[in-house]
Amino acid sequence: MTTQSLFTQTRAQGRGTEDPSRRARADHPLWFLLPALAVLAVFFFTPTIYNFVYAFTDWSSFKSAINPVGFSNFVDLLSNGSLLADLRITVTYAVLVAIFQNLFGLALALILERDTHLNRFARVAFFVPVVMSALAVGYIFQAMLKPEGALNAILSGLTGQQVSIAWLGSTTWTILVVALIHSWKWMGLSMLIYLAGLKTINEDLIEAARLDGASWWNTFRNIRFPLLAPAITFNVATALLGSMNGFDIVQATTGGGPGGSTELLNIFIFRTFGQGLFAQATTMSLVLFLMVTLLAFPVIRILRKREEVL
Template sequence: MVRIKLLRRELSYGMLIMPALVFYLVFSVYPFLSMFYYSVTDYSISKMTHLNYVGFKNYVSMFNNDMLVAGFKNSLIYALIMTVFQTALGLVLAIFLDRKLFSRNVLRSVFFLPAVFSPLIIGFLWNYLMSTSDFGLINKGLTALGLAKINFLGDADLALYSVVLTQLWQWTGWAMVIFLANLQSIPKDLYEAADIDGASAWKQFWKVTLPLMQPSVNVVAVTAMIGGLKVFDIILALTDGGPGNATQTIMTAYMKTSFNEGFYSKGAASGVVFFFVVMLITTVMMRVLGKWGNRIQ
């Protein structure tokens, strides 16, 4: 009798999750398996039927494609810089704005506001600000000070870092909000006890605040890393991967290989590799952050 009740309960729970499971299988698992299938064929805009199996030829040719190689390299650089600086700056802002300041609510809103807008809007805004033409406000200010113009988005050595700057401006406020929520959950008694023990503000940060901030640090760091690896829209709005391949990312190279050039099988191969790269980096990152959390607690 008990087993029948348990079985009925499991069946009822299974029926409740069935719609979400079907949605996941249809829109996540099936497209990925299809992408893997097409990656080992000769599928292209000139051959969309009667596909032939070509093995791992598309995977090998991917590493001979300058655009795809540049995309992987730039995505890793972009994601690493975004993860480090977004986490660090967001944490600093959160600690500063957790103090009893008269204008802290206004400042919180100001820093968070850019995160509300679409990256495409942010891209068009910064394209205007960084332009080398007469209406570019930043270069206008530089020339007013007697300095030379800087080609932020047209210089291959500066373009990627200029894009990173715009995204730090947009998303640091979001990280700040996550950290603030965690900070405000820390019991004040711990700081009072640390004061009684004579701990300095710096020691309180390392021994009390940072260990208890580990969950939010994990969230911000991992989401920043994943978001950085799959960045697409801000690149499209600012540089479209240029100049040359200086700001090409995995996603922009994938889109151009697949849809602009019509090599669907090569694009699928890069998508499969991208999936496993993100999974590997995320797994390693979670383990490193977990060990760091255990060490500081």
């Protein structure tokens, strides 16, 4: 037997006696997660940790050194009336978006439930804003809602009179307008979730209710709506979390105005960062994180309990 053949036979025997558990560990799927976990650690976990650290310092563009200051940033912010006002505006905006987005999405799902060619086209049309840039949507509506914009021009043509309403100029109602714009952009996603929930309902239940003489409204209220509980939980959760972290649509449409009536906390943070007050802005972002944790997650927990009851 030659030396080459002996070497080949020895390698083959070595592979045959390899520990199976060791081979399984080498081929474990978790190894494929390492690149994604590395990206997550660098671009998410590390900035989050530094966010907690810098909130307790005096970091700013006006100082060359960063020194710890304890809870003084939190004390200063809590005594700042602007922060409390922006927190109230953010919560109001989030509640309005959650209501409108789910109402629009559920209504569209019920209207477009039947699987026809026209309904399929309409579903795609209503989903298009979801994949559009939020800034683009904001700037489009900002141009349309000007006193000399397209909406007033349409109303002028329909009424035969000159209409010049400042749709984004009211300190009372502008928050409602921007919440409607936000809801319009994302209602297509809520629509798809509700459509998926409606498709999972057993048609035998609906048919039995109809045979018993139940109207469409009674069937929806007593059977279909309770069975949509998982879809409601998902849509309310995404609407609340997304709107509490809202920035782009409001920044593009009003920039926080008029008179700060639509200044969300993220806009306040953005402006504070632009002023070079990095520690204060970091503290505000931490306050926003705590607000989302204390307000949004209890609502989600209540909705999950409702699912368990049903």
